[in-house]
Amino acid sequence: MKAADIALDPPAPRAARPRGADLARLALPVALPVGLACAWEAAVRGGLAEGRLLPPPSAVLATLRALAESGDLWHHALASLTRVGSGFALGGAAGIVLGAGCAALPTLRAALDPTVQALRAIPSIAWVPLFILWLGIFEASKIALIALGVFFPVYLGVLGAVLAVDRRLVEVGRVFRLGRFALARRILLPAVLPAVVLALRAGLGLGWMFVVAAELMGASEGLGYLLLDGQQTGRAVQIVAAIVAFGVLGRLTDLVLSAASRPLLAWQDDLARSQAAT
């Protein structure tokens, strides 16, 4: 098209630009990973790289399909998911209860918080040998490790969120003569919810981190077992397939958590919303 044609063209319809902008917004986040994967695939197929230590995407997909068809993928994914779910439920619940309790009761906070902060300084994985001595090498020690990893961010997030509730909104509750329970339900809970959801998502992320650690230290099932098995048999493609499965599962569970909380947080007036609106 010549420059003169462009100048003479009628202005594009209004819908055209947003549609293009929508496309760019969808394409932009995936451009980098898809681009790198295609480049690696081309490099291996063109003979520029061998691809044994870092298999090309097609080989990873083929491995994933084979694992899915044999049922192994679902079996191992379910094992890891169950561990993360149990540990997340235990650690998240403990973090919420103790975090809220310490925020509400200054005496409990004075008694408990310094100890929790001190324990937090210990890398959670350091507990593994003790957990194995106490709880055995099977599920209990793995779930305990995951629960511990989830507990700290949730505890800290909930404690901080309750302590940061705007005193002026609490006074609104007092003026309307809310009792302790009603104040907690109608003012404190909605006020801390965004921060609690964030803390739970951080906890879930750590839960996935610690399930890998737990399964690498010895497991007969789980995606971490696929990692270890791939290493011991020299199959990099199985390791990458397990890594991809971890990534997909971690992202999916995070999406489920944030989608479940979204209706409760529709009121928020924050930067993310204002960026989404433009």
Add this chain to the structure above:
Amino acid sequence: MNGSPPVLSLRAVAHRYPGSRSATLEHIDLDLHRGEIVALLGASGCGKTTLVRILAGLDRPAAGTILLDGQPLSGPHARIGIVFQEPRLLPWLPVAANVGFGLAGLGRAERDRRVAEALARVQLSGYGERWPRALSGGQAQRVALARALATAPELILMDEPFGALDPATRSALQDHVAALWSGSDGALLLVTHDVDEALVLADRIVVMAPNPGRIATTVAVRLPRPRRRDGHDLRALRSSVLDVLGNADPRCRSLAIG
């Protein structure tokens, strides 16, 4: 002032913050009658806000008695409403739920009726579904007023409710409050540091002085309503109130001249 017993009666009310050398409030005597608008006028730091917080039940007096309809007042009371300096709307509730926040004990239909009525009184009918973040400053403060009105209190406290608004919105809201209270039998206690706001709205101006916070004098405003801000009578009264304010607090003298 009039024959009926006062809605609210304060006798020798005092307040002192823990660890503070001087009292925030000392020997406050004050009566409020039905349908009356009383302005508490004074410079910052003379205890106006503390007095309102005591009446709202948020702070406790160190001494003295407070009677609401002859009954001793202790803690927040259902028949006293408050509009704070800021709207203090709960951001997670739509406007209608904010207005109905104090009506949780009522049935759904009655609550909806009262909310609609309160929103109509502040001229925000049709705003019930909005989120607080979608309101302007003036609208948010009107929603806060509707929230206080919804429980049909006998006494409404307002703590510099228009202080953060632009001048045009402020005077519009002052006129609106004046119109709402004409013919109403609720009492309004309005804290302000704005002499004109006190003159436009109040039946009585209670001038407070600081260190310790006390009532310096009371000025009756016997001007017909609606009042014009630039009216001759109001201007004459303004200079005498500024004189009183200057005598009550030497710091205000320069303000009075300016």
